[in-house]
Amino acid sequence: MMRVAYLGMAILLMVLTTGCAGQGERSAPISQTVSAAAPPETETIKLVLMSGAFQSQLAALLREELEEEGYALAAYFAEDILEPNKLVDEGKADANFFQHEAYFNQFVSDHNLKQLVRGFYVVSLPGGLYSRAYPSLAQLPDGATVSIPVDATNNGRALLLLQKAGLLQLKPGVEVSQLGLKDIVSNPRGFKFKEVTQPSLPQTLEQSDAGFLFAGSAVQLGYELQRDALALEADAELPYKSIVAVRRDLAGSPKIRALQRAFASEAVKALYKLHYDDAVQFLDERGGVDKRKNP
Known part of the structure; x- marks a missing residue:
């Protein structure tokens, strides 16, 4: 494991x-x-x-x-x-x-x-959230499946992006590198999360409504980060x-x-x-x- x-x-x-x-x-x-x-x-x-x-x-x-x-x-x-x-x-x-x-x-x-x-x-x-089917986070359907990294230090990155978009509420005071599904306080849209290893994220995106990608993986899939991401990390801290x-x-x-x-x-x-x-x-x-x- x-x-x-x-x-x-x-x-x-x-x-x-x-x-x-x-x-x-x-x-x-x-x-x-x-x-x-x-x-x-x-x-x-x-x-x-x-x-x-x-x-x-x-x-x-x-x-x-x-x-x-x-x-x-x-x-x-x-x-x-x-x-x-x-x-x-x-x-x-x-x-x-x-x-x-x-x-x-x-x-x-x-x-x-x-x-x-x-x-x-x-x-x-x-890192960022991307989708093959939807041009914006607002258009994700209720109950959408979102693929995210399984490991502890990256698990919360997608969750934080969804919170910043107003689609999730997370437990306050938890460092992003420690955030996980257990820290979701409110999920009003009923999103489902599929946790996968980093190498699997690009393939899993095809079967998900949206998914988190590391910058390198996004580029390899032909995405332009600033243009194509539904949400993109912006905090250099x-x-x-x-x-x-x-x-x-x-x-x-x-x-x-x-x-x-x-x-x-x-x-x-x-x-x-x-x-x-x-x-x-x-x-x-x-x-x-x-x-x-x-x-």
Whole structure:
């Protein structure tokens, strides 16, 4: 059950989740991602990403940026959602990029990881409610079925969007990352909720009247976030900011600072803008919206 729950919590990507991995992205042991001709260990950054989305493009841009600073990027594309954090915590990788902060905090706590810390923030990508059949939330019929993420840290996101639209009432004072069906105080339209894992959300949308999608999944289905969402998260203070997690002993080191500058480059920004347009918000070191990068 724990494995199913965490499968639903993933970010990326955020993003990640953000097309499918190319043949060159197939997973290989992290120790095999650096060739014999690669630079010394101190000049190589081992980064774990999840297979899928535009991760191959992202890795290529990061590699180019890092080469200008004298570093080689060894990118490993994981297919198991439990791998990235464990690989870094065990010292087999330097950093990973696939998750939002709420998932990271929960995973570290649940698995008692001691050598994994937040390195830096990257972007904030809004989840939203979408429908194949109805152009607005107001047109959802009474008793409509709404698909939502099953995992604890994402379960309440759809519920909060429905409350903001005046269609639900939730128990006050509960953090969004802790909200669940148990916290529904009033459901006057009699909505029914179908809880599914994150990978199942796009398919489940076809059998639901409406459903929650992560930004990456929405883009993969051909949606334009600002245009097509029935409701879209707009609060940058929600705990769903994507982060790069790093080994504790590398936090703040020159190689991690170089990786941070690569993620903050104009090339990476342009890639996110291409896929998410104005829905993406670039974050500063404190996790706030970076006004310099969000014109």
